[in-house]
Amino acid sequence: MDFSPRLADIKQRLFPFPLEIWDGHTHLLGLPGKTPEERLERLLECASRLGIGRVCVFMGTKWQFDPTPEELREANEEVRRAVERFPTRAFGFVYVNPNHQVASLNEIRRHVRDGPMVGVKLWVARRCCDSALDPIVALAHDCDAVVLQHTWIKTTGNLPGESTPHDLACLARRHPDAVFIAAHSGGGNWEIGLRAFCETPNVYAELSGSDPTSGFTEMAMRLLGPRRVIFGSDAPGRSFATQLGKVLGASVDDDTKRLILADNLKKLLAPILKKKGVPV
Amino acid sequence: MTDPHSVTRRGFLGSLSAGGIMAGPTLLHFAQVTDSEPQVASSYRLIDTHVYLFQWPFRLIHSAETAELVRSLKNAGVTCAWAGSLESLLHRDIASVNARLHEECRKYGDGFLVPCGTINPMLPDWTEDFRQCVENYKMRVLRLFPGYHGYTLDIPEVGRLLALAHKCEIGIQITIEMEDVRAQNPLLPVKPVEVTPLGRWLEDFPALRLMLLNCHRAVPPQQLAKLVTIGWVYVDLGMLEGIAGLERLTSVIPIERICFGSFAPVFYFESALLKLAESHLPGGSLDAICYQNAETFSHRQPPYPRKGGFPMPYQRTCAVWLASSG
Numbered sequence: 001m002d003f004s005p006r007l008a009d010i011k012q013r014l015f016p017f018p019l020e021i022w023d024g025h026t027h028l029l030g031l032p033g034k035t036p037e038e039r040l041e042r043l044l045e046c047a048s049r050l051g052i053g054r055v056c057v058f059m060g061t062k063w064q065f066d067p068t069p070e071e072l073r074e075a076n077e078e079v080r081r082a083v084e085r086f087p088t089r090a091f092g093f094v095y096v097n098p099n100h101q102v103a104s105l106n107e108i109r110r111h112v113r114d115g116p117m118v119g120v121k122l123w124v125a126r127r128c129c130d131s132a133l134d135p136i137v138a139l140a141h142d143c144d145a146v147v148l149q150h151t152w153i154k155t156t157g158n159l160p161g162e163s164t165p166h167d168l169a170c171l172a173r174r175h176p177d178a179v180f181i182a183a184h185s186g187g188g189n190w191e192i193g194l195r196a197f198c199e200t201p202n203v204y205a206e207l208s209g210s211d212p213t214s215g216f217t218e219m220a221m222r223l224l225g226p227r228r229v230i231f232g233s234d235a236p237g238r239s240f241a242t243q244l245g246k247v248l249g250a251s252v253d254d255d256t257k258r259l260i261l262a263d264n265l266k267k268l269l270a271p272i273l274k275k276k277g278v279p280v
Numbered sequence: 281m282t283d284p285h286s287v288t289r290r291g292f293l294g295s296l297s298a299g300g301i302m303a304g305p306t307l308l309h310f311a312q313v314t315d316s317e318p319q320v321a322s323s324y325r326l327i328d329t330h331v332y333l334f335q336w337p338f339r340l341i342h343s344a345e346t347a348e349l350v351r352s353l354k355n356a357g358v359t360c361a362w363a364g365s366l367e368s369l370l371h372r373d374i375a376s377v378n379a380r381l382h383e384e385c386r387k388y389g390d391g392f393l394v395p396c397g398t399i400n401p402m403l404p405d406w407t408e409d410f411r412q413c414v415e416n417y418k419m420r421v422l423r424l425f426p427g428y429h430g431y432t433l434d435i436p437e438v439g440r441l442l443a444l445a446h447k448c449e450i451g452i453q454i455t456i457e458m459e460d461v462r463a464q465n466p467l468l469p470v471k472p473v474e475v476t477p478l479g480r481w482l483e484d485f486p487a488l489r490l491m492l493l494n495c496h497r498a499v500p501p502q503q504l505a506k507l508v509t510i511g512w513v514y515v516d517l518g519m520l521e522g523i524a525g526l527e528r529l530t531s532v533i534p535i536e537r538i539c540f541g542s543f544a545p546v547f548y549f550e551s552a553l554l555k556l557a558e559s560h561l562p563g564g565s566l567d568a569i570c571y572q573n574a575e576t577f578s579h580r581q582p583p584y585p586r587k588g589g590f591p592m593p594y595q596r597t598c599a600v601w602l603a604s605s606g
Binding site for chain 2: 006007009010011013014030031043046049050152154155156187188189191210211212213214215218235236237238239240241242243244245246248249250251
C-alpha cells in the first residue's frame, strides 16, 4: 500500500487496533464501470482503503420505486453477475417487490434458495406492515436468509410505499422467528426510529444512509444492546468514510465496535454462508 | 491584550472609510495562535476549520463540553480548531454569544481553539458586533448563518457586511445548512442557503475570502465550480458524501480551495478524517487540505497567481466539466 506518512498517521489514529469490517448495505448504482462486475470492483477498491473487507450489495444499476417483475429480474441478474465475480468479498441480497408477489418469490428461489445470494432486500414499493410481505418473509426464513427493509422517517414526508421503523416492528412481530435488518433505522430521525425496535428482538438496527450525526450509535447501543446494531454504509451514494465514522467515533468500547462492525452481521449470515460454502 | 475600549465604534468605522485597517495586529494574533498550537506525536498538522462549541439545540452531544471536545480533537490529531458557537443559531443577543465564545476559547483552548464569531446582519447595529469581533477579540474569521437568521444573500446588508469583511481582510464562513431537511425538527424547518447571489458580491469584492460550510448537498457541483472561478471561495468537508468524495470534488474545484472541516461535534469527527483516507489524491494534496489551504484562507497568502483565476490545468478541467454539465 502506498500510504504517505500523513495517511499512515491518520490510519493509525483511526484503527489503533485490528478490526474486521463487514458493510451490510451497498449498491452498484452510481459507480463507474461498464459492467456490474467493474462497478463492484471499484466499490471494493474504495472499501479496502478503509479496511472494509466484505460487503452486502443489492439493487442493480437502475432503480425504480415500484419495479416490474422484469425490472426485478434485470436488477438481480446484475447483482448476481457482480457478486459471483467476488464470491468471498461480496454477498448479494435479492431485490423483491411485494406488489409482485409471485415474481418476488420466484426471484428468492432463483437467487437465494438455488443461487449464491444470502438475503432479501425490500425498498419503498409497499409499506412493510402489509400482509403482502408475509409469504416473502416466510420463504426468506425457510432459506435462512435475512430480510433487509428500508426504513426512514422523513420530516418532509415519506413516499407512499416507504416504510417507517414502526412498520417494520409490526412485520417483525408477525414473524418472530425471522431475522430483520432495519436499513437506516429511521434515517436522520433515528431517535424516533430506534425506539420502535425495543420490543422486537428479531430486528437489528443498521446505521447506514444518514448524516453522521453524533449520538446515533450510542443511542442504538443503549436501547438495543451491542449485539443488535450493525454497520452499513449505503455506498456509493453515501461515503464509506462518513458512515464508518459513526462507529469509530462513537463513545463505545472497542469490543462493542467489533460487534457492530463485523461480528453481529457475520453471526446473522453465517448459517446461510456456510450452506453455500463461503468461508466466514 | 487590546483594551476593549481603545477603539470606539466611530473610530473603527472611520478607520475603514479612510482605508486604514488593523491587519498587522490581527495577523500577528493569528500567527501566535497557530505558532502556539500543541505539539502532537506525529509530524503532521491538522487545522479543523469547522467546529462548534456549546450545545446543539436538538440533542445532547457527547463532546459538547469544551474541555472534552478539545481533548478529543487533540487525540484525533487536530492541531488547531476554528470554533463557532451553536448558540448563534437561535440566540438574539449575538454580542453575548460572541463574548462567551471568545472567553471559552481563551479558557479551554489555550491557543488551540480559534474563535469565529457570528454576525447577524438582520440585527440593528450589527456593525458593532463586527467591530467587537475584529477589534476586541482579534477574530480573523467570522461565521454567518443566513438560514437560521432569516435572510438571503442578495439583500443589501449582506453586501455591506461583505464589503466590511473585504476591507478588513476578514474571512467569512457561510453555513449553508446544519441538518438534512428530512431530519429536522418539524417545528423548526430551515432550508439550505441559496448561494447564487454570491457571484455578484465576489465580483464586487475581488479579494474577499469566503468559505462555504456544509455546502456539498445543497450546492450543485457546477454552481460551486462557477463560484470558485469568480472569486476566493473555499469549501470544507462537511456533508461531502459519496464514496471517494474528495476525488470527485477535486475534479470540480482545485484542491487549493478545499479545507479540512469536520462539523464536530454535531457530526462525528472521525467521519471527516476518514474521508482523507477514502480518496486517492495527488502527492501533497493532504497537506494542502489539512492545513495549508486554511492558512492561506486566514493569512491571505495566495498559493498561486490571482490573475487569470487558476492554473491552466484547472481552467481546462473546469471548462470541460462546465460544458459537459450544461
